[in-house]
Amino acid sequence: MTNPPTPTPGPRPRPAAAPAPAPRWDPSQYLRHEAHRTRPFLDLLARVNPPAQPSRIADLGCGAGNATALLADRWPTARTTGYDNSREMLATAARYATPHLDFAYADAATWAPAPASYDLIVSNALLQWIPDHTALFEGWLDALTAGGTFAFQVPGNFAAPSHTILTDLRNSTRWRNRLAGVGDRAGAVEDPGTYLSLLTSLGCETDVWETTYLQLLPGTDPVLDWVKGTALRPVLTALADDEEASGLFTTEYAALLRKAYPPTPAGTVFPFRRVFALATRP
Template structure:
């Protein structure tokens, strides 16, 4: 479902090409919101929970579900062949606690639970899906009584990293390739939607300030996620791609100046944990 990141590609459409190695270059920072989300999710009822991870990407955070619930039957869904190949190769199989970790093709825009799940979770994926709140009712209906639907999405579409990307894409005739500020809702709106569906909801936001090392680290970060549609669109025109990257690099250096210990990169995230009535 990452075509994500962690954060998710299951939702970006079949045209975007994903690079698992580039995505995993910042794996520690990308995994932190998922761990914070996990810490607020109640344990599923029963010893052998069924869990779906929508937008599992290369599976590097899906395995954290098996660490938390070692007897669970966990399936990660994604629509990126590149991401699924990595997940199948590195993470699929029985877990040490007697559970099972599998990965399968799935598109979050159309995916529906085929049987009741105790937990449906999505990490940094729903921002790729226009109108994703319209899917909430189907997913919550697919939860077992007392089950949980949980997700986190980036809330930084107004940040310089994304604003500059959109401005340059528009000047290059690629405006339609990128997501805009309405890609995600406000925490208040998510709370309203989830409670209207009969759930008890916990919604919050956090801004992480990542200290990124190396040269042009913000550019390196977005190459693994938000910039992928642009890189895909310009894949057959290396000259145009390099010109875009040079302009974007210069703009990011001004927006995120390097300090003596690295480059500070604020990143807002929005979280939700919704519990279905038992």
């Protein structure tokens, strides 16, 4: 009887990674595409028409403060506060501070405003980072004065190649022991109809819509440069203590993005879907 062949030993699996740290944000990287990142906020703001001059405004997830400054420009007599849980972003936002505009540390997932304390609560590209964020809506709506508005926009591009490629790469044989689940955005936002149904069920006059921007990005590897400011942050944070691994992952990801988003003579077309919602209390 012939003995079966001895299996060839494979590479030893690495121990499972510890829970990933919270993403570390880089304001300068985020602001490299400031015009494209600000455009959805301007489109959201254009539809906010409060019945009276707001006296108190909150910007949840204010980031580098550039969008919060636009709120202060629109309603200069209101007391506007930008909240964020990134010390790096708040340090950059501080340059916009005025007697009517300030910034404070707060995690939107646990932020608990007093009832009827704001005329306008805005959230710009934040909610996708908060699991089960719709459970927070009722408390935020309670914080609005009568006639007050809750306005938000979120990215709706999690099925786009920029994200599916990133997910597949994190889960590949080379990286899954270190990166599987890191920055997983599956189910990060709801479809527009779900937001509409929920906000109307909470007694609000509601307006929900979506837009896909065909962003034309310049330069070499511009989609990689874009995601370095957002979707790639959890991976870069998780690999921050391993420069070689970070470089290898980024190089592999960049090559895949080039195939998915080939450059044109005018630049690289990067379609980006956004979901918007306004909810006004009676």
